[in-house]
Amino acid sequence: MATGRTHRPATRSRGIPEATVARLPLYLRALTALSERSVPTVSSEELAAAAGVNSAKLRKDFSYLGSYGTRGVGYDVEYLVYQISRELGLTQDWPVVIVGIGNLGAALANYGGFASRGFRVAALIDADPAMAGKPVAGMPVQHTDELEKIIEENGVSIGVIATPAGAAQQVSERLIAAGVTSILNFAPTVLQVPEGVDVRKVDLSIELQILAFHEQRKAGDAEAAAAALLPPAARRAAEAAANRKGPDGDVPAVMPA
């Protein structure tokens, strides 16, 4: 997870558990693929495999939306696509602004997955005057001065922050003051926001660090197993790890007092 909500007690939103909400987009994507192949129905087993979850979880998830399946048959693909889209609020148009048009901001602006899901990039905003007017993803970058005007005129309630860490808090405050109530934050900072504003964060470095933790554990296991003369499948990883560490790889950089 690269991610997490802020505020609001972990109580259910509209009766649907948060964990289920987080999986709905996954189901939707799998269903859309089936729909494009004109598959009329799916079983929970098939759909679960396509979405990368187990079928019991999927059935439980769908049970929160209502009884949309047919026993002995499965789920109607088109109908489910509609129901989930509706539940997620994707049947309406969501204008979003992207603030910070560096490498990442540009990547986001060019990302096709937004438009196809009801999201419309209403504006690209950057603090650098030299960027103003430059076309990115076929759209002129606008200066931060215009931020409030853009948000109010377009009824924007979702903002994406792709600025450097140092600018993120201030940007979020301006977004919120102008009316934004949901923020997707790519800057590596914890945003301080008032009650009622949702923040989700995506942090590339954090994801890698979590992988490193598990990777390290694998290497440790492999080393231990190798030492016990029980060569495991992950042998290669252990060897690579050993090579990387070097002779003093484990010496602490800082010693406790």
Added chain:
Amino acid sequence: MATGRTHRPATRSRGIPEATVARLPLYLRALTALSERSVPTVSSEELAAAAGVNSAKLRKDFSYLGSYGTRGVGYDVEYLVYQISRELGLTQDWPVVIVGIGNLGAALANYGGFASRGFRVAALIDADPAMAGKPVAGMPVQHTDELEKIIEENGVSIGVIATPAGAAQQVSERLIAAGVTSILNFAPTVLQVPEGVDVRKVDLSIELQILAFHEQRKAGDAEAAAAALLPPAARRAAEAAANRKGPDGDVPAVMPA
């Protein structure tokens, strides 16, 4: 959260709960900032605020690492930085490859947060022959043909996939066959990987959809409250939402059979 592990039962890894592991990078970042300001110690309360969690959770998290605090005083910043770094495996060097050097891949290549955390971009790989040799983030892009050689020569165990969805599964298979055991996947697909391989996914579109769900709920609440003549704080959002929807905003695009 934008994210999730694959395989391996949700049992604890090395005694540390998965939820705790996911927060360690957050604490580390906050601690690093304190360290740079030469702050010698922090209380759980202060550090929790900086990391955006509550203090009970933080103390519980740290208790899994050992008793590194001093009662009545707090935690030694430098010592904690070292212990968490060590726990996460960041005291060693992790070479990573980035596959798919489009907008997003380039953004990742340029992202500074990697190098400072023990991650080293060993190679940038792209399938487009026209990209080969082009410098991105001061590093020449290499062709996919070289993938296996690069991974083996550099002892790479972590791969980042930033290709289009259609290429991701095949890329992951080649990465894994060559020795990669952890993958950070930015492509909007569910990767099918063998036991023992960790996958974390970051999906921009999914994060936005989760925000949209909550945003929709807020708008609904605000409308209801407004109808009940109890003007709420989020009034603006409701009005904006109403504007967006238009006269037939709620008519289903697909009707059930």
Added chain:
DNA sequence: ATGTGTGAAACGCTTCACAGCA
């Protein structure tokens, strides 16, 4: 016969509240 829908059990995570150490 097949596959959904769902109570109930199991599990993991969070929060509480306070004992215990500096």
Added chain:
DNA sequence: TGCTGTGAAGCGTTTCACACAT
């Protein structure tokens, strides 16, 4: 006195297993 460390309670999520509809 102040703040950590931690059992125990509380919650939300996952998994099980089977009744029930088709």
